Amino acid sequence: MGTAQEITASISQQLPWQEELYKHFHRHPELGLAEHETSARICEELEDLGYETCLIGGTGIVGILRNGEGPVVLARADMDALPVAEDTGLEYSSTVPGAMHACGHDMHMATLLGAAKFLAGNRERWSGTYLALFQPAEETAAGAKAMVADGLVERIPKPDVALAQHVMPVEAGRIGTTAGPILSAGDSLRITVYGRGAHGSMPHNSVDPVVLASSIVLKLQTIVSRETRPGQFAVLTVGALNAGSAANIIPDRAQLLLNIRTYDLQLRQRVIDSIQRIVRGECAAAGSPKEPDFEFYDQFPLTSNDAAAN
Known part of the structure; x- marks a missing residue:
């Protein structure tokens, strides 16, 4: 690839282009599976660099650069923004109300396009095939599934190694990686518990799902603090508790988002089992007239780095 000085000089020359791309993506965030303008801009940039491009999974993109015999390397970035209103005061703040690149995906896209540009401009220094994959809807796990369902595996050269990235709050210029587990498995869970509605003046006629859900929230805290062995890692967050719509009416159900x-993976299953045990137990103790509902969604597998690739 050349000397370190040559590589540094080549990268430095393209940094203004990358910075403008980053600011463009930050100004124009798009939510998962709606990254249409983002996708179009990425395709335009890749094609200008000489890449074959294909849309996969709606707004997903793979840019292919064939450069003779050699390994096939896939590098991946995500594209979607979050439903968050920006209040940073930056001159390149989001122009889309209620949407913001708050998780670094704007940086990920600019970085991957930067790698794509560097490799396209230095073909004499390497050989093989480079795949630049831009994944939509990472935040909901729907984008990767959509790309696979749309024939990703069959439509691109089989990679010998796949590389991903994520910005982290560490010293600039440092890269962190390790063999084995590095990014946690993630599971979101929607729980509906049932009570018996009544007027607020007659609580004795009710089974109050607000009190029930509140009790469940407190009891769930013991899964990590009292059921998980010290030194093991587990996080359980109750991000939302919704019930009722009026001050003087006891509703008939409540919903929790976890x-x-x-x-x-064994600990993951133990946590899930404990959640279900606690919820069912609290419902029984409260006299709930109906079994609770459990709905899993936005599930992400564990990221475990291959030791040889690392």
């Missing part, structure tokens, strides 16, 4: 993060 998020679980684990590195160990």
Whole structure:
């Protein structure tokens, strides 16, 4: 690839182009599976660099650069923004109300396009095939599934190694990686518990799902603090509790939204089992007239780096 000085000089020359791309993506965030303008801009940039491009999974993109015999390397970035209103005061702040690149995906796209540009401009220094994959809807796990369902595996050269990235709050210029588990498995869970509605003046006629859900939230905290062995990693977050619509009416149900993060699949299952045990137990103790409902969604598998690739 040349000397370190040559590589640094080549990268430095393209940094203004990358910075403008980053600011463009930050100004124009798009939510998962709606990254149409983002996708079009990425395709335009890749084609200008000499890449074959194909849309896969709606707004997903793979740019292919064939450069003779050699390994096939896939590098991946995500594209979607979050439903968050920006209030940073930056001169390149989001222009889309209620949407923002708050998780670094704007940086990921600019970085991957930067790698694509560097490799396209230095073909004499390497050989093989480079795949630049831009994944939509990472935040909901729907984008990767959509690309696979749309024939990703059959439509691109089989990679010998796949590389991903994520910005982290560490010192600039440093790269962190390790063999084995590095990014946790994630599970989101929607739980509906049932009560018996009544007027607020007659609580004795009710089974109050607000009190029930509140009790469940407190009891769930013991899964990590009292059921998980010290040194093991688990995070259980109750991100939302919704019930009722009036101050003087006891509703007939409540809904909780949970998020679980684990590195160990056996521990993950124990946490899930404990959640279901606690919820069912609290419902029984409250006299709930109906069994609770459990709905899993936005599930992400554990990211475990291959030791040889690392």
